[in-house]
Amino acid sequence: MTIDPETSRQIDELSLSNDPLLVLDVDDVVLEFIRPFPEYLRTRGFELKLENFGLNGNIVDLSSGDRATDKAVSQLVDAFFEVQHDWQKLAENASETIARLSKASQVVLLTAMPHRYRQTRRTLLDQLEMHYPLLTTERAKGPAIKRLRGDQLRPVAFVDDMYYNLVSVRDTVEDAHLFHLMADNSVRALMPPIPEGITVVEHWKEAGEKIARALNL
Numbered sequence: 001m002t003i004d005p006e007t008s009r010q011i012d013e014l015s016l017s018n019d020p021l022l023v024l025d026v027d028d029v030v031l032e033f034i035r036p037f038p039e040y041l042r043t044r045g046f047e048l049k050l051e052n053f054g055l056n057g058n059i060v061d062l063s064s065g066d067r068a069t070d071k072a073v074s075q076l077v078d079a080f081f082e083v084q085h086d087w088q089k090l091a092e093n094a095s096e097t098i099a100r101l102s103k104a105s106q107v108v109l110l111t112a113m114p115h116r117y118r119q120t121r122r123t124l125l126d127q128l129e130m131h132y133p134l135l136t137t138e139r140a141k142g143p144a145i146k147r148l149r150g151d152q153l154r155p156v157a158f159v160d161d162m163y164y165n166l167v168s169v170r171d172t173v174e175d176a177h178l179f180h181l182m183a184d185n186s187v188r189a190l191m192p193p194i195p196e197g198i199t200v201v202e203h204w205k206e207a208g209e210k211i212a213r214a215l216n217l
């Protein structure tokens, strides 16, 4: 796994501190995604029928009854990101919990989305008063977090709703504290078991306490 060169460039623009590092995914960690996305899809004539974990194969074109192709799914997600400010709200208790943690840690948001939507997302986060640095990546998250941590080997915690992102970080930053959080826990039933070494948390209040303990805040 190598770092996305654009993510690397974005990291170079940050001033990194020696404080413990707290890296947060955005969709379904800081902002709701899986709740508003089906509502958006209906306005476009599609329905999300989650029969297994993931969007591909689970979106139906209401006019034909056909499943949307993976390419069409990716276009729908892109179109949603264009208008995310009309749909996405903060996850419950995210704002106050992250604000508290940020008093003794450096918080960085790391979202896996095409770089071209970075400014759209920045604007939305600023409207919601989430002024933490935002990085986009189109590659695995592990190398980006390794780079963010810097040479000081400061403590690191990472929160994501996608197990493969957590595994990427586990495999790259071996001592990182990893938390699996989903803004909507109803999707958990469809997920494969969470891999070893990852702490499952049900909501932001629980996450806040466990992150504070892990980072010694």
Ligand SMILES: [Mg+2]
Binding pocket: 025, 026, 027, 028, 029, 160, 161, 162
């Ligand atoms: Mg996510």
